[in-house]
Each structure stands twice: as C-alpha cells, then as structure tokens.
Amino acid sequence: MNLLNALSSPLTGSITVALCWLAIGLLGLISAGNAYFARRIAFPLGALGGLVLGAIGLQAAWLPPEQMTLPLGLPDLPFHLRIDPLAGFFLMLLGAVSAGITFYATGYFRDETPGRLALIVLQYHVFLASMALVILADDAYLFMVAWETMALSSYFLVTTDHKLPAIRSAGFLYLLVAHLGAIAVLLCFGVLHGGQGDYTFDALRAAELTPVWATIAFLLAFFGFGAKAGMIPLHAWLPEAHPAAPSPVSALLSGIMLKTAIYGMVRVIYDLIGGVRWEWGMLVLVIGAGTTLFGVLYALMQHDLKRLLAYHSVENIGIILLGLGMSMVFIGFGHPAAGVLGLIAALYHTLNHAVFKGLLFLGAGSILHSAGLRDLNQMGGLIHSMPKTAFYFLIGALAISALPPLNGFVSEWLTFQTALQAPLLQNSVVRSLLPLFAAMLALAGALTAMCFVKVYGIAFLGQARVAPTAAPVHDAGNLERFGMAWLAAGCFVLGLFPTTFLLMLNQVGLSLTGQSLSDEALESSWLWLVPTAAEQASYSPVIFLLVIVGVTLLAFVLVRRFYHGRVRFAEPWDCGYPEQTSRMQDTADAFGQPIRHVFEPVYLMQRQMPTADDPAPRFSLKIEDRHWYLLYLPIARLAAYLSAKIGLLQQGRISIYLLYSFLTLIALLVFVR
Amino acid sequence: MNYATGIAFQILQSVFVVLAAPLLVGWVNQCRAWLQNRSAPSIWLPYFTLAKLFHKDAVIARNASPLFRLTPYVLFGCMWLAAGIVPVLATNLPFAPAADIIALVGVFALARVFSALAAMDIGTSFGGLGARREMLIGFLAEPAMLMTLFTAAFISGSTQLTTIVEALAHREFAIYPSLAFAAVAFLMVLLAENARIPIDNPSTHLELTMVHEAMILEYSARHLALIEWAVAIKLFAYMTIGIALFLPWGIAEGGNWAALPVAITALAIKLALAGAGLALLETLLAKLRLFLAPEFLSSAFLLAVLGMLTHFLVRG
Numbered sequence: 008m009n010l011l012n013a014l015s016s017p018l019t020g021s022i023t024v025a026l027c028w029l030a031i032g033l034l035g036l037i038s039a040g041n042a043y044f045a046r047r048i049a050f051p052l053g054a055l056g057g058l059v060l061g062a063i064g065l066q067a068a069w070l071p072p073e074q075m076t077l078p079l080g081l082p083d084l085p086f087h088l089r090i091d092p093l094a095g096f097f098l099m100l101l102g103a104v105s106a107g108i109t110f111y112a113t114g115y116f117r118d119e120t121p122g123r124l125a126l127i128v129l130q131y132h133v134f135l136a137s138m139a140l141v142i143l144a145d146d147a148y149l150f151m152v153a154w155e156t157m158a159l160s161s162y163f164l165v166t167t168d169h170k171l172p173a174i175r176s177a178g179f180l181y182l183l184v185a186h187l188g189a190i191a192v193l194l195c196f197g198v199l200h201g202g203q204g205d206y207t208f209d210a211l212r213a214a215e216l217t218p219v220w221a222t223i224a225f226l227l228a229f230f231g232f233g234a235k236a237g238m239i240p241l242h243a244w245l246p247e248a249h250p251a252a253p254s255p256v257s258a259l260l261s262g263i264m265l266k267t268a269i270y271g272m273v274r275v276i277y278d279l280i281g282g283v284r285w286e287w288g289m290l291v292l293v294i295g296a297g298t299t300l301f302g303v304l305y306a307l308m309q310h311d312l313k314r315l316l317a318y319h320s321v322e323n324i325g326i327i328l329l330g331l332g333m334s335m336v337f338i339g340f341g342h343p344a345a346g347v348l349g350l351i352a353a354l355y356h357t358l359n360h361a362v363f364k365g366l367l368f369l370g371a372g373s374i375l376h377s378a379g380l381r382d383l384n385q386m387g388g389l390i391h392s393m394p395k396t397a398f399y400f401l402i403g404a405l406a407i408s409a410l411p412p413l414n415g416f417v418s419e420w421l422t423f424q425t426a427l428q429a430p431l432l433q434n435s436v437v438r439s440l441l442p443l444f445a446a447m448l449a450l451a452g453a454l455t456a457m458c459f460v461k462v463y464g465i466a467f468l469g470q471a472r473v474a475p476t477a478a479p480v481h482d483a484g485n486l487e488r489f490g491m492a493w494l495a496a497g498c499f500v501l502g503l504f505p506t507t508f509l510l511m512l513n514q515v516g517l518s519l520t521g522q523s524l525s526d527e528a529l530e531s532s533w534l535w536l537v538p539t540a541a542e543q544a545s546y547s548p549v550i551f552l553l554v555i556v557g558v559t560l561l562a563f564v565l566v567r568r569f570y571h572g573r574v575r576f577a578e579p580w581d582c583g584y585p586e587q588t589s590r591m592q593d594t595a596d597a598f599g600q601p602i603r604h605v606f607e608p609v610y611l612m613q614r615q616m617p618t619a620d621d622p623a624p625r626f627s628l629k630i631e632d633r634h635w636y637l638l639y640l641p642i643a644r645l646a647a648y649l650s651a652k653i654g655l656l657q658q659g660r661i662s663i664y665l666l667y668s669f670l671t672l673i674a675l676l677v678f679v680r
Numbered sequence: 681m682n683y684a685t686g687i688a689f690q691i692l693q694s695v696f697v698v699l700a701a702p703l704l705v706g707w708v709n710q711c712r713a714w715l716q717n718r719s720a721p722s723i724w725l726p727y728f729t730l731a732k733l734f735h736k737d738a739v740i741a742r743n744a745s746p747l748f749r750l751t752p753y754v755l756f757g758c759m760w761l762a763a764g765i766v767p768v769l770a771t772n773l774p775f776a777p778a779a780d781i782i783a784l785v786g787v788f789a790l791a792r793v794f795s796a797l798a799a800m801d802i803g804t805s806f807g808g809l810g811a812r813r814e815m816l817i818g819f820l821a822e823p824a825m826l827m828t829l830f831t832a833a834f835i836s837g838s839t840q841l842t843t844i845v846e847a848l849a850h851r852e853f854a855i856y857p858s859l860a861f862a863a864v865a866f867l868m869v870l871l872a873e874n875a876r877i878p879i880d881n882p883s884t885h886l887e888l889t890m891v892h893e894a895m896i897l898e899y900s901a902r903h904l905a906l907i908e909w910a911v912a913i914k915l916f917a918y919m920t921i922g923i924a925l926f927l928p929w930g931i932a933e934g935g936n937w938a939a940l941p942v943a944i945t946a947l948a949i950k951l952a953l954a955g956a957g958l959a960l961l962e963t964l965l966a967k968l969r970l971f972l973a974p975e976f977l978s979s980a981f982l983l984a985v986l987g988m989l990t991h992f993l994v995r996g
Contacts, residue, residue, distance in 0.1 A: 387803065390745045401747075408793060411779070411786040420782050423826075427833060430992075439992040442830055446985060449823035456793050457815035464800030464811060470743060535777070544839040547778035554764065554775065555787075559757030566902055570734045579741040579802045579898060582887075593800070593808030601816040605974045 017067035018075050018090040021098055021143060024060040028053060028136035035128030042121040045128045046113060053132055054109035060102030060139065067095030068511045072518070074145060080152070087207050089145035092514040093278070096354060097142045097270045103497065104262050104361045105135055111369050111490025112255035114483070115376060127167060127253075134160040134259065141267050147196035147206040154192065154271075158185040161264060164256045165248050174251040181248035184234050184241060191231030192271065198224040199279055211279045221280055225287050228275040236268035236324045238298045240634050245321055246305075250313035250381075254372020255490075257313060261320040262365035269327055269357050276335070277350070277519045285339025285437065288332045292440075295328025296447040303454040304609050307461070307602045308630045310383045310595035312371045315462065316364065319407065322451060323360040326422065327353045329444055333425045336437060343522035345428040348538055350519070351512040352421035358508070359414040359501055363406040366494035370400035373483035373491070374466065383465045383595035387472040392480040397467045399491040404463050406498040408456035412548040412555070414501035417536070419452055420546060424538045454602070461598040470589035503548045505536045596628065603630075611636070685937075686774040690764060693773065697763035701916040702726035702909065704955055711959035726912065733905035741802045741898055751798035752899065752906035758791040759913040768920045769943045771842045771931060780839040781829040784921075785822060788873070791910070792818050799895035806887065810894025813970060817879060817891065820977035821872045824865055827984035831862040832925050834991050841924065849928040857994060861987030863926045868980035870918045874911070876958065878968040879976065889967060916951075919958075923950050 035049050067073075072091035079086045090098070112131070116124055137160060140153035162185070166178035200206055201214040216224065230241065237245035249257050276283065302322025309315035334349025371381075373396045380386050390397040406413040426445035432438040483491070501508065510529065517523045524538070531537040536546045566572075581587050603610065611631045617624030656667075706723040713720035722728075740749065765779050765787075779787070796811035833839045835858065836847035872879040875892035885893055896907050924931070927950055931943055968976060 388743070390747070391743070405790075405793070408789070409786070410790045410793060411783050416783075416786055423782050424839070427830065427839065430834065430837075435992065439989050442827075442834075442988055443985065445830070446823055446827055446981070449826045450819070453789070453819035453822040456789055457819050460793055460796045460800070460811060460815055464797055464808070468745065468747070468797060468801040469803030469808070541777065542838055542840065542843055544780050545777045546780060546783055550775070550778040551761075551783065554778070555757050555761050558760040559753045562756045562760070562906065563753050566734070566906070570902060571737075573737040575737050575739050576742050577739050579743070579804050581804075582806065587804070589803060591805045592803045593805070593812060598808070598812050601812060601971075601974075604971060605816075 017063045018073045020063045024056045025136040025139040027056050028132040032129040032132030035125050045124045049128045050113040054106045057102045057106030061099050064095045064099030068092045068514050086149045087145035088143045092518045094142050096515050100358050100361050104365050107490045107493035108255050108258045111487050114486030115255050130160050130163045145208045165252045177247035177251040181244045184244040188231045188234030191227045195224050195227035232268040232271040236265050237321050239301050240638050242321045246317040249317040258365040258368035262361040266357050283335045283338045285336045288335030292332030292444050295325045295332050299325030299451045303451045307458045307599045327356050330422045340432050342431050343520050347516035349425040350516050352425050354512050356418035359418045362497040363403045366403035369491050378480045385473045386466040387469045390467040393482040396483045399495045402495040404459040408459050409452045412502050412552040414498050417505045465595050469592050506533050686772045689770045690773050690775050693769050694764045701912040704916050705912045708955045708959050711956045715963040730905045734902050736901035738901040748798050748801040751794045752903040754794045755791050755910040756906045758787050759910040762787050762917045766920050767842050767845045771846050776842045802898045806894045806897050813891040817872050821869050824981040824984050825869045828862045828866045831987045845924045845928045858987045858991035861983050865980045865984035874915045877962045878965045879973050919954050
C-alpha cells in the first residue's frame with residue numbers, strides 16, 4: 008500500500024523509476040556473462056520504466072509543484088528534488104521516447120557478446136537515470152552531479168566501438184565540448200547565487216541580480232547549454248559523436264539528451280534568472296537562424312546516413328531556438344501571451360524532434376543491421392527487401408520535413424503563428440526582423456524536405472546500387488519494428504491531436520511566466536488547434552487527414568468504377584539507350600549538387616575534377632566545416648602552445664621541484680601574513 | 681448563412697474547380713497557339729486527352745514499389761484538398777478553417793515530396809534528375825510563397841484565406857505598395873511552381889531542360905491522367921489564390937446564392953484574362969538556364985520580403 012502511495016505522487020514515482028533504471032544497470036553488471044538477462048529482462052524492464060515515467064510526467068504537468076529533500080550526497084548538502092509542469096513535460100518526453108528506443112534496443116543488441124552487452128546495459132540505464140535526475144534536480148549541486156553523470160555515461164556509450172580510432176577521437180571531442188559547456192553552466196550557477204552560499208534553485212530564483220550580472224548569467228547558460236545542444240559554433244562534436252554510437256544510443260543522444268540542454272536553457276533563463284530581456288531573445292534568434300540553416304545545408308552534403316541525421320539534429324535545435332528566441336523577444340517587450348505561444352512552439356518542437364529523430368535513427372540502425380550499409384551511395388531499393396522499415400522511415404521523413412498532417416508541421420506552424428504576432432511589438436526594427444526569421448524557418452523546412460527526398464529516394468527507392476554480397480537483406484525484427492511503430496504512432500498522435508499537448512504546454516508556460524494563452528485558445532475543442540483566436544488562425548489536422556484520405560480514396564474508387572484497373576508490367580523506359588545499369592541512378596552527392604552550386608560560399612570545398620584527356624579520370628570532393636579552421640583549430644593550437652609553455656615548469660629533477668616549494672613558501676610568507 | 685448552405689457551397693466549389701481546371705489549361709494552350717501564329721487546338725482538348733488516357737492500360741515498370749502506384753492518387757487528393765480551401769466562388773467554406781495558408785503551402789509541399797519520391801522509385805536517371813531539379817525549384821518557391829501570403833496575413837491580421845479575402849475585398853480601392861510587391865513575387869512563384877516558362881517548359885521533352893516532365897516520364901494511362909489533372913487543378917488553384925488575394929472583388933461573400941451567378945461570371949472573366957496573360961508571358965519570355973532559376977526565385981523571395989517590410993514601414 009505504501010508503495011502504491013509512493014508511486015501515486017509524481018515526484019516519488021519518478022525517483023523510483025530513476026532508481027529502478029540504476030538498479031537494472033547494476034544488475035546487468037552482476038549477471039555479466041548472462042546475455043539472457045540483458046536481452047529478455049533488463050531492456051524490457053527499462054522500457055517499462057520509460058512508459059511509467061511518461062505517464063507520471065503527463066500527470067505532473069497538470070499538478071502543482073512538489074518538492075523533496077533526500078539526505079544523500081555530501082554532509083550538509085542534501086539533494087533537493089522538485090517536479091513542476093516543466094519537469095513533468097520533459098519527463099514525459101524522456102519516458103515516452105526512451106520506451107520506444109529501449110524496445111528497439113532489445114532487438115538491436117541481440118547479437119552482442121555477453122560481456123559487451125553487460126556494459127551497454129549498465130551505461131544505457133545509468134544514462135537514462137541521470138537524464139531523469141537532471142530534470143528532477145532542484146539544486147545546482149545535484150544538477151551538476153547528474154549532468155556530469157549523463158556526460159560520462161553517454162561518453163562510454165559513444166565509444167562502445169572504442170577499438171576504432173575515429174570513434175575514440177569522436178568520443179574525446181564530445182567529452183571536451185561537454186565539459187566546456189559544463190564549466191559555463193557551473194559558472195552560471197555561481198553568478199546566479201550572488202554570494203549567498205545557498206545553491207538550491209529556490210535561493211537562485213530569489214536572488215536579485217543587476218541587469219549586467221543577469222546578462223552574464225544568461226550568456227553563460229545559453230552557451231553552456233548550447234554546447235550540449237549542438238548550436239553553432241559549438242556544434243562540431245555532434246556530427247562526429249552521434250553517428251559513432253550504436254543506433255539506439257544515437258537515437259537517445261539526438262532524441263533525448265539534446266533536449267536536456269533545452270530543458271536547462273528554459274529552466275535557467277525563464278525560471279532561475281527571470282526577467283527575460285528582448286536583447287537576449289535577439290541573440291537566441293540570430294544563433295538559432297544560423298544553426299538552422301547551417302545544419303540543413305551541411306546535412307544536404309552528407310552521404311553517411313547517420314551523419315546526415317546528426318546534422319539535422321543541429322538544424323532542429325536551431326528551430327527550437329527560433330521559437331525560444333521569439334518567445335523571449337515577446338516577453339521582453341511585455342507581451343507574455345505571445346511569449347507563451349513561442350515557448351509552447353519551441354517545447355512542442357522539442358517533443359516532436361525527439362519522436363521523429365528517434366524514429367529516423369532507429370530506421371538507420373535497422374538498415375545498418377540488416378544490410379550492413381551506412382553510406383547512402385551504396386543503398387537503393389531497400390523498400391523491396393525491408394518494406395516495414397521503409398514504411399516507418401517514410402513517416403519519420405514526412406514528419407521531419409514538416410508536412411501536414413504529421414507532427415513536425417504542427418510545431419513549425421505554431422512557430423510561424425508566433426512570428427505573425429510581430430505587429431504587437433513596439434520596436435519597429437525588431438518588428439520587421441521577426442518575420443525574416445520566419446522566412447529562414449520556411450527556407451530550412453523546404454530544404455529539409457529536399458534532404459529527405461534525397462535520403463528516402465536513394466536509400467529505399469530505385470534499384471540496389473551494389474550487388475548484394477552476403478546474405479540477402481531482411482526486414483527488421485519484431486522488437487525493432489515495435490520500437491519504430493511506437494515512435495511512428497507518436498508522430499501521428501502529436502500531429503493529429505495537438506490541442507491536448509497545447510493545453511499541457513500551456514500549464515508549463517503558466518508556471519514559468521504566470522501567463523497563459525487566450526481563453527479562446529484554451530476553450531477550443533480537441534479537433535481545432537487555435538493559437539490565439541479562431542478568426543486569426545486555426546488548423547484541424549484530423550479533418551485535414553480525413554479529407555485528404557477521403558478524396559484520395561474517392562479518386563481511386565471513381566477511377567476504378569468508371570474505367571478499369573488493368574496493368575501491364577514492363578521494363579522501365581530506357582529512352583532508346585539499351586545499356587541501363589543501376590549505377591546510372593542519382594547518388595546522394597549528385598542530389599546535393601544543385602545546393603552545392605547555389606550555396607557555394609557556405610561550404611569549404613576541395614574538388615578534384617578530371618581533365619578531358621585524363622588516363623584515369625577520378626572525381627573527388629571533400630566538404631569541410633569552416634568552423635574547424637576559424638574557431639576550433641586556432642583554439643586547439645593556443646591550448647597546445649600554452650601547455651608547451653607550462654610544460655617548461657616540469658623539469659623532472661627533484662631539486663627543481665624543491666626549489667618551487669621553497670619559492671612558494673617565501674612568496675606566501677611575504678604576501679600572506 | 682447556415683451550416684448546410686456552407687456545406688453545399690463547399691461541395692459545389694470543390695466539384696466546380698476539379699471539373700473546370702482542364703478548361704483553363706485548354707484556354708491557356710489556345711491563347712498561346714494564337715499568339716504564336718499557330719492554329720489553335722480545341723479548348724476541350726485536355727478533356728479528350730484525359731478520357732483517352734483513362735481508357736488505356738497502365739504500363740508499369742517491373743520494379744515499381746506501391747509508392748509509385750499510390751502517388752497519382754495522393755497528388756490528385758492533395759490538389760482537390762487545395763481546391764477546397766481556396767475561396768474561389770464564395771467565402772463561407774466550412775472546411776476552410778481546417779487549413780490556413782501555411783497548411784495550404786504544406787499541401788503543395790506534400791504533393792511535391794510525393795511526386796519527387798515517385799520519380800525516384802523506378803531508378804532511372806531521368807527520374808532522379810527531375811526530382812532533384814523539382815526540389816531545387818521548390819525549396820526557394822515555397823518560402824517566397826509563404827512570405828507573399830504572410831504579407832496578406834499581416835494586412836488582414838489573419839492566416840485564414842477566407843478571412844483574408846473578406847478583409848481585402850472590403851478595403852477601399854487603393855494601391856497598397858506592399859501588395860504590389862507581393863503580387864509580383866506571387867506571379868514569379870506561380871510560374872515556377874506550375875512548371876511554366878521561364879523555369880520549365882510544359883511542352884518539352886528535351887532531356888537537358890525538362891523538370892516536371894522528367895519526373896512523370898514513367899507514368900502512363902490512368903496514373904498519368906490523374907497527374908495531368910492534378911497539375912491542371914494546381915494551376916487553377918494558384919490562379920484563384922492570386923485572384924483572391926489581389927483582385928478579390930465580385931466573390932460571393934457569405935452564403936449568398938443570389939451572388940453566385942455574379943461570382944461565377946466575375947471569376948470566368950478574371951481567369952480568362954489571367955490565362956491569356958500567362959500565355960502572353962510564355963510567348964514573350966525565354967526559358968532560363970536551370971541555374972538561373974534560383975536567382976529568379978530568390979528575387980521573388982526578396983520581393984516578397986520587401987513587400988512585408990513595406991507593410992511594416994508604411995502600414996499599408
């Protein structure tokens with residue numbers, strides 16, 4: 008009975024789930040060598056935990072905040088935990104999305120050796136538990152402990168295949184940037200607490216900051232969490248680290264872990280710092296627009312499927328930042344209702360991205376698992392050998408391309424609606440700039456559609472590009488398919504019933520800003536999505552889907568009724584050229600060529616073109632990220648230079664070190680009395 | 681204005697658009713033939729072509745996936761849906777609130793993605809080439825279209841097409857600078873999105889230049905007929921969007937049966953003029969090189985943005 012009572016409170020319930028995850032991880036270690044446990048018990052239990060956590064989070068979004076202190080950690084420094092609508096929303100995201108990914112992992116890791124599997128089970132569940140604790144933390148101390156646990160456990164997951172040098176260096180880069188971000192976050196908490204010596208979030212909320220210090224805290228939080236989220240110019244680790252991990256882990260990293268950074272941003276900027284200024288919003292908008300365009304333009308140039316998806320994660324973080332930035336601008340100018348709409352759009356996109364990016368990474372994992380392919384240029388015609396995976400991947404691809412009536416469209420629609428509130432603003436420059444950011448979003452959306460036509464057309468459609476060498480390609484297994492089906496269903500639910508989630512997110516906005524959407528928006532039925540007022544804008548995905556399916560079916564029935572369904576099968580039309588091979592199809596690089604042409608200045612390209620009388624003609628193309636040369640390598644060189652100079656201190660002789668101690672002692676005696 | 685009238689108007693309009701769309705294509709072809717000093721085909725020719733195609737047996741490549749056979753129906757469905765949203769004859773469309781201008785652009789994007797995917801399905805080099813070019817044109821046309829529509833949305837304070845049209849029809853007759861910019865941008869988008877000269881040539885099968893035709897090269901019989909019909913509806917829908925935004929006068933506001941004959945006459949006159957104008961443009965302009973298409977469309981985009989900024993600067 009006690010247990011039931013404990014579970015009925017969202018806070019204790021979610022702590023229990025986090026502890027269960029930890030326990031599952033440790034049990035996996037104890038029973039190392041027993042792969043049966045990991046496959047049949049650990050992962051399914053973990054997925055069940057995700058479902059429970061999702062339900063708890065959904066409930067918590069509607070309840071008043073709840074606090075708790077656990078006598079753990081250092082003496083006099085207990086862990087403070089709190090659940091409020093914002094935490095509830097992110098717990099729901101974590102639970103619901105991780106459930107699908109974990110089900111998939113049950114099938115995906117079936118061929119691992121027991122020893123490796125035990126380690127994966129441990130790291131995987133510690134990773135999940137640490138993300139839950141990041142969201143639940145109510146003091147800077149627990150937050151940082153959970154944040155670092157999350158970084159470390161995911162580092163080990165990324166370097167699962169640590170025998171490959173490329174993966175080791177990707178992991179190192181990830182760890183490095185994660186810690187740079189963590190330092191900034193730590194400093195931000197330092198600024199926020201204002202010398203009180205109390206690091207609970209309550210104390211940080213209460214602290215009064217001068218505008219200068221508040222801005223410094225904002226910058227530290229924005230760049231600290233931004234490093235983890237993968238916004239430019241701190242994104243360089245993301246396209247390296249996310250593809251390096253096993254696919255379910257890539258899905259967790261891109262789908263969920265990036266979102267904890269968004270959580271941190273919202274928590275610190277809206278809740279802890281408070282008093283959002285519009286200038287901050289403009290910075291977020293500029294970086295968000297840059298991140299969006301950069302992400303999609305580089306994604307279009309990739310031919311490694313997982314790398315391409317990782318660049319799209321960069322893009323989607325940019326879209327989320329656009330929503331957040333608009334929200335901050337409106338709040339800064341004193342229009343909290345429009346600000347809440349922007350916040351809702353950003354958070355809705357956070358959830359949507361978790362669902363469809365998780366799905367797409369799982370699909371990429373199934374291709375890797377069944378066909379052994381990661382390079383798009385070697386795929387082709389997979390819709391024939393893995394039709395079910397192809398179906399789920401199509402849903403993910405349509406969702407990420409922001410096509411109605413799926414979920415990606417809803418959040419971009421809400422972001423557009425936020426931008427269309429621009430006439431409210433007093434500052435005429437900002438008022439005319441805001442729709443321009445919406446234009447960036449529209450451009451990025453259309454480019455994303457192009458990129459996913461490329462991915463889907465080249466991987467799943469057409470003819471196989473390389474002759475199958477090993478066993479014939481089979482479809483994904485049942486458990487893998489179940490994981491994908493769960494997330495694909497999520498794309499539909501989030502796309503078709505947005506009002507339900509809008510109301511939930513309204514609670515989040517209300518708890519953070521004290522303002523909610525207009526009454527008309529809140530009173531609209533589940534069928535209609537109304538962001539401000541019905542005569543301003545409305546959208547009904549259910550009716551939309553019914554009509555489009557209805558008229559499509561009607562067209563089909565009419566054609567069959569009045570005419571016929573006769574079909575003859577033939578070879579594809581060869582345009583009069585008898586020699587047609589599958590190598591004549593477009594490749595991923597060829598598909599991106601027009602973009603390379605149009606956006607040439609964006610890329611750092613090395614192209615080697617064959618001449619007309621080349622005996623061995625070869626075409627090679629290498630595209631690199633300019634940020635490496637402009638930002639990362641100079642910093643790396645500076646760090647190497649400084650360490651070399653500091654290295655001079657190390658002489659390796661005991662007498663020299665004794666001299667240092669002696670000099671230090673003298674200095675202390677002279678200056679510190 | 682009760683609900684039943686609304687539904688009646690909705691169904692009437694959707695059926696009207698679907699049935700009348702090939703006529704517009706016939707009219708444009710006829711005008712173009714006259715302008716080019718050729719003897720013109722019958723205005724009913726598109727209907728005969730459709731009927732002929734429907735009667736034939738479909739020839740499908742052996743390695744076609746279900747997506748290939750599904751796509752023509754999806755395209756037709758998308759365009760039919762678009763025909764239901766755009767206020768062509770009347771403004772009380774009960775279905776219109778289900779999808780606003782952003783969703784309308786989304787419907788066109790959905791159709792574009794499906795047709796590009798179907799083009800890549802067989803795995804011939806032409807299909808991929810057409811899909812690639814179509815997406816290239818689409819990624820610039822779509823934001824330009826959205827910006828044009830946003831200008832109208834800012835003027836009327838709504839993204840509902842019916843509300844926009846009612847607001848615009850009631851303004852006094854004055855030239856809004858922002859709408860003038862938007863109209864030029866919209867015209868450029870219309871040419872690009874409907875595979876018209878100077879971006880694409882609907883009557884060529886020259887491999888170096890074709891875009892839309894390259895995508896549908898593998899289609900035959902009823903599938904081809906559905907695609908051609910969908911293309912006709914798309915042209916009709918785009919023209920009526922343009923008319924609704926920039927020349928809305930004469931539309932039957934509310935559920936007014938008495939205004940319907942006037943509305944139909946006004947629409948017929950406006951469409952006849954617009955079709956003749958399109959034919960004139962196609963006769964006067966030359967097709968642009970493919971890589972000039974982005975420049976053409978980015979100028980459309982910039983014009984649309986300029987229109988929006990003008991609205992904020994001069995409030996009109």
